[in-house]
Amino acid sequence: IKDCFRGRLKANDGKLVLGGIREYSNALINAERIVIVACGTSWHAGLVAEYIFEEFCRIPVEVEYASEFRYRNPVIKEGDIMFAISQSGETADTLAAMELAKSKGAVVLGVCNVVGSSISRVSHEGVYTHAGPEIGVASTKAFTAQLTVLTMIALRVAHRKGTLAEQRYREILVDLENIPNKVAKALETDKQVEKIAALFKDARNFLYLGRGYNFPVALEGALKLKEISYIHAEGYPAAEMKHGPIALIDEEMPVVFIATRDSSYDKIVSNIQEVKARKGKVIAIVSEGDSLIPGMVDHTIEVPGTHEALMPMVATIPLQLLSYHIAVMRGTNVDQPRNLAKSVTV
Numbered sequence: 485i486k487d488c489f490r491g492r493l494k495a496n497d498g499k500l501v502l503g504g505i506r507e508y509s510n511a512l513i514n515a516e517r518i519v520i521v522a523c524g525t526s527w528h529a530g531l532v533a534e535y536i537f538e539e540f541c542r543i544p545v546e547v548e549y550a551s552e553f554r555y556r557n558p559v560i561k562e563g564d565i566m567f568a569i570s571q572s573g574e575t576a577d578t579l580a581a582m583e584l585a586k587s588k589g590a591v592v593l594g595v596c597n598v599v600g601s602s603i604s605r606v607s608h609e610g611v612y613t614h615a616g617p618e619i620g621v622a623s624t625k626a627f628t629a630q631l632t633v634l635t636m637i638a639l640r641v642a643h644r645k646g647t648l649a650e651q652r653y654r655e656i657l658v659d660l661e662n663i664p665n666k667v668a669k670a671l672e673t674d675k676q677v678e679k680i681a682a683l684f685k686d687a688r689n690f691l692y693l694g695r696g697y698n699f700p701v702a703l704e705g706a707l708k709l710k711e712i713s714y715i716h717a718e719g720y721p722a723a724e725m726k727h728g729p730i731a732l733i734d735e736e737m738p739v740v741f742i743a744t745r746d747s748s749y750d751k752i753v754s755n756i757q758e759v760k761a762r763k764g765k766v767i768a769i770v771s772e773g774d775s776l777i778p779g780m781v782d783h784t785i786e787v788p789g790t791h792e793a794l795m796p797m798v799a800t801i802p803l804q805l806l807s808y809h810i811a812v813m814r815g816t817n818v819d820q821p822r823n824l825a826k827s828v829t830v
């Protein structure tokens with residue numbers, strides 16, 4: 485965790501690049517508002533960060549698509565902190581949003597993967613995710629790494645602010661240290677996920693539903709399916725289902741629930757019942773040992789339990805695998821999906 489705040493590193497050309505948050509750590513701790521900008525998968529990581537920063541640090545957070553932020557006239561001022569999240573570090577919309585925020589006096593902190601990238605150079609300070617190169621175009625391990633870094637920053641800020649009780653802070657740190665093992669365990673669902681993929685590879689639509697910390701996971705699951713399998717998929721907050729998407733549900737509609745044990749567990753169980761009552765086919769991601777949901781749904785995939793704020797890092801894995809296997813079965817190019825670029829620089 486201290487690494488996040490260890491200060492700047494110098495790139496070979498002598499320019500300052502992201503090596504941590506030190507000079508601006510007090511500005512972050514005292515911020516009245518945080519604005520997060522990103523695109524695609526990185527935006528989903530930003531949504532998880534919003535929930536974590538608000539819960540633990542009690543700092544109001546807004547998350548905005550950089551591609552919207554840069555073209556409107558947003559209220560952003562001195563004292564605001566902007567986090568810009570990007571795998572490639574070259575996304576044009578994110579860079580433009582950062583420049584706009586800097587011109588208004590905001591402090592811009594970067595979270596990005598590629599050392600020496602444009603976003604790292606435009607940031608005042610920030611943190612590298614060090615996820616290693618993404619082989620394919622669609623972001624996968626970068627997402628997990630972004631979540632890790634943002635969680636570490638939020639925990640550190642909460643600890644310094646005193647908004648997170650010492651014991652809870654320690655407990656979450658222990659859970660965080662166990663995340664690599666839990667991700668490895670989640671990867672062991674591969675064969676089971678492959679079998680489920682074979683059953684749904686010809687579906688024309690998918691719905692992904694989650695609540696709380698698992699809502700951004702639903703968005704990310706749907707995005708991965710769209711990106712690499714070319715199947716239309718929508719991610720939605722499960723509680724919003726009754727405000728529209730419920731009309732779509734029939735026996736032809738696969739619905740993926742991210743329904744791990746957390747504070748909204750009872751509510752998501754009711755949402756599953758609503759979908760089953762309309763004959764939707766349900767695939768549920770559940771916590772290990774869940775004895776209720778498997779009896780209600782068509783397919784269950786178990787992942788190890790963890791603190792609910794950390795669950796996105798674990799629960800996303802089987803969804804990435806599902807998209808991967810469906811894509812392979814449909815014969816699409818998983819690494820180079822049509823129409824997608826690794827860095828969206830225009």
Ligand code: F1P
Nearest residue numbers: 524525526570571572575622623
């Ligand atoms: C953002 C992004 C990726 C997506 C695809 C296109 O990139 O939308 O999330 O998977 O590669 O670009 P970045 O700013 O995180 O590099």
